[in-house]
Amino acid sequence: MADLLSVRGLEVEFVTDQGVARVLDRISLRIAPGEVVGLVGESGCGKTTLARSILGILPMGAARVRGGEIQFKGRDLLREDPRVVNEEVRGRAITVIPQDPFTSFNPLFTVGAQVMDLMKWKSPHRAVAARTQRRWPAVLHRYPRTRYRADRAAVLEALRAVHLPEPERALGRLPHEFSGGQRQRLMIAMALLPRPDLVIADEPTTALDVTIQAQILRLLRQLVKERGVSVLFTTHDLGTAYEICDRVVVMYAGQEMEAAPTGVFFDRPAHPYTRRLLESLPSPGGEIRDIPGEVPSLIAPPSGCRFHPRCDYATTECRADRPAERAVGGQHRVHCFHPLGSA
């Protein structure tokens, strides 16, 4: 199957007070239509930066894309006119479920106003505006009556689909009147309303309690599978990735380590980092196994494989070069000179 999204050799740098941080080091990623891909890694590994690069919302000035490409449905997102991407891709073909449902709504507008504003610009019923049509600033544009009615009906339908109680009244409320779980339901509804091909969910359940997290995960998985939407799901919680993903990609310090179908990934991890990560999960009554050392600074990262200073199997080779991708099974690929289980 042709890829929906394919990221190749993406390199991103951040300019900070201390120096230039190489946040993404030649990252590649593919997502097939209808596939739920988990992007797993510890904080600072670059998963959020990757998600934002795909969306094209890296902070201007501080972040620099040094190389690589992002192909989405045959268009090159990095090189296309940013205004066209904003009009046609962002919020339409690719939508987001943000990390923090508490702060991602604008606190001063009712939920209805924000949902309808999204629909005003991103409704599937709205024709993509040709650039020449734009004479007035968008903020002055009218919302056509007939489309408003149709969109509002679609919104109510979507709110019912995410099991939000009293959808009609909910639209008139302010964000702070909802609980975290309800807000995340709203966010899911908003992410699916424009009928996207890809949803980028950036740690969407991190801020929630376990019982609520379980509800949200169940809801999300059910909805995306029903609609055949692809999802890029970033998380630092391996349990969450296990629950929802078809395939898992592990990142460490800006480099890709391993990618495998979920079952294979948790059963037979091939990368030493993945293995140590899984071992450091709490086990009932058992001994605690951590990974010695700390995550390296991205301003002066280790040479070669960035995990080598903490790796039990590291050799001179690992210090010198970054391992190329190698396949250890059908869809199971690993960036390591000494993959486990192969020797």
Add this chain to the structure above:
Amino acid sequence: MTETPARYGPPPLLELRELARHFPIRNAFGRRIGWLRAVDGVSLDVWPGETLGLVGESGCGKSTLGKTVMGIFTPTAGEIRFLGEQIGRLRGAARRRVAKHLQYVYQDPGASLDPRWKIRRLLHEPLIIHTTLPRAERETEVQTILRAVGLPGAHLDLYPHELSGGQQRRVGLARILTLHPRLVILDEPTSGLDVSVQASVLKLFRSLQSTFALTYLFISHDLAVVRMMCQRVAVMYLGRIVELADTTALFQTPRHPYTQSLLAAVPQIGGRRVTQEFALEGEPPSPRQMPSGCRFRTRCPIAVARCAAEEPALREIAGQQVACHLA
């Protein structure tokens, strides 16, 4: 308490009896219109040397409980007995003296360091407050503690921001341990941490516990961590303890429906998928408007009429304490 004290020889270190902490709810005019019953009648014993887990979701009152024991909040009702002494009603200097033996570890111990002070001064401070040791002896003590948490002595001359997050955390712990407290309350010590860091932190807690003969009250929302660290676990829901039992028993045979749902919600790698099985609907009601009777009945899958009429008390079932009519 019917819990088996015989297993531990000495009397409990900490005893809570019907402890409550309510916060006033005020309307727009500043008039009190009700009470937020954050902690509402909790009885609990902590035995020397054990690690007691206190789990629950956000808003269940577990942090308020910890802070009330610590004296950051004053109790609305009930008793706190620590080392045999009533400390709930102590004020001022008398209350502050208790801190020598009872310490509190914040979610991020690194954030508990004054950014304008050097590590040495920060580590001397607790000894200055609670002891009359001369400077040289304090310095020896500080050096010992620093080694115990695994930091080089050279760090004493640095400011907190010059250390990594993990090192700051260790300094934060060292600061508390210089006093050799008997009981340490750990408030969400692993929340927001990556698993590998979490593992290091837990490892450190364990080694410090054996080195300094510490007793932990381990407050957390993470059941997997609690299961690994604690001998006994108390589950809180809306200000009350709904189940209290030995860890193995609680995780193998959870008796309260809430405990059961909580366990079912945790993803189990390699096991069943929560997304396919988890059944608990709805969200906890606001602690401002507590349901009548059993607080869990609004979400409980097996609730009956009696649950709305009568609030269940903790009772013992096969060595586990459960607050449920139907357990």
Add this chain to the structure above:
Amino acid sequence: MVSGAWFVLTRLCRDRSAMIGLILILALVLCALLAPVLATHPDDLFELHPAKRLRAPSAEHLMGTDRMGSDIYSRLLFGARITILIGIIAVGASLVIGVPIGLLAGYYHSWVSDLLMRVSDIFLAVPQVVLAIAIAQTLGPSLPNVILALSVTYWPWFARLVYAETRSLQNEVFVESTAALGASPFRLVVLHVLPSIASPIIVRASIGMGFTILTAAALGFLGLGPPPPTPEWGRTIAESREFLPDAWWYALAPGLAIFLTVMGFNLLGDGLRDVLDPRLRRDRGRG
């Protein structure tokens, strides 16, 4: 502490506008200290030269002469002394009154703290100039009275600031945890809270200098400042009005002097805010 001051200074040097502020203030201080040396006609402070009145700027009188024939440039230099004196004493007194009140009211949560804040609110309920005018007027126009009037009306600003900062600092983990460690309120306030809120206080003091000098000039302009022949800048401007538009230099020079002085303190205050208070750091490089 020394390294801290050095750090602040080096950071300030990188901030262009703060540097300008610092230079302006240094220039002012130099003018005040070296007034007798720099002045071309130091005697004109007290002497009258009716024959030379209202001369336009020239080589002899750099900024012209006033209605009494005195050299405006020389009088301005001596005026700088008064300006600095007013600013430092008034702001210093406001600090001494306002900071302890703000700390007490902020640290303790009781009706006393509410009362203290209410009192300062009442002072803030009237524009400062209005209250200062009322006070200066009843006391009579003189230098000490101007300073008194400014101090009495400016302290609530410090009280408010310190109160707000102390309250927000109480939510900081390091303050709460130090209290949990068993530290006494005195130790907590003096050793932890006060050093932590020093930065905003310093910033406010710098901006307060500018503000106080501006108000003092307004009082002088209204005839409530130190009486003649004190070379007060505000009154000089008031004097000049009847000779406009011909003697334009008469009004221009003291006005510029006030402007540059206040500008100096404001720029320095802004720069210090950027350096000392990372929360309010101006956008640099960040997206």
Add this chain to the structure above:
Amino acid sequence: MRILALLLRRLAWFIPTLLGLLAITFVISRVIPGDPVALIAGDTATPAQVEALRRQLGLDRPLPVQFVTYVTQLVRGDMGTSLYTTRPIADDLASRLPATIELTLAAMAFSILIGIPLGVVSALWRNSVLDHVLRVITVSGLAIASFWLGIMLQLLFAMRLGWTPLNGRLQGFPPTTVTGLYLVDSVLAWDWTAFSMALTHLALPAATLAFPALATLVRFTRAGVLDVMQSNSVLYEHAMGLPRSVIVWKYILRNALTSTVTQIGLLFGILLAGAVVTETVFDWPGIGTYAVNSIIRSDYNGVMGFTVWAGAIFMIVNVLVDIAQGFIDPRARPS
């Protein structure tokens, strides 16, 4: 409902604050040396005459009694008689209030309408040439003495260029009084000559008064916008591809305004204070010049009257600002 509660709460504080203010001014104006009675009686008066006058004015009674008397009179709308004009203070002030209101409102409107958009633009194009120019202007605005600025404007526009009158509020007869604001009244009377005359008279004092307020607003709006631009909600709006102008002028602006509006309340205090000085410079017949004249003539009733009015106006404006805040920020909770 929230807004109503907020309003009532603010009003509940209104009276005590006003009383406190009265007490402070009262003490200042009576306890501190300087004998107004001797001043009124004149140099030739005998001590007995002075005493008689003192008794007549009620100034011989104990201070608390005087204060209570003053407050009870004030409640009945009696602010005492001007020792100078011998007219009731309340009448004097009431006749002069419209002039001050017209001036401050004009300055306020000017600084809001110009300052807020400039602040937004400055934040959007930060570190651009425009931003730097605006920064210089705003820093100057806060450093310039308004009386000097007024004089310089007079020097340039009135004396040299002759574009505007030097001072005063109007030449000739004012339009039929409805509101007392000449601009409004002349429009109501369809009198465009009066309108343009009122406008040219107003231009310089209003500009003088508006400059520092404008500077403050630009700074606060800029800081507010920059702050909001970093927020998660704006990041989300960008991620969902909303048009930039919608994000900026709808979402960011409203959020930034919540802090700017609070500033407007405080700003009004600055304007009121500035009015005292500015009115003096431009001979504007408002309550500011009245206050200054009262001061010069040791007319403590006048000073008291002005202080009370100024304080009350300032507090009322701040209540209004709270209400506005309530509309902009629906979460606004009283605290």
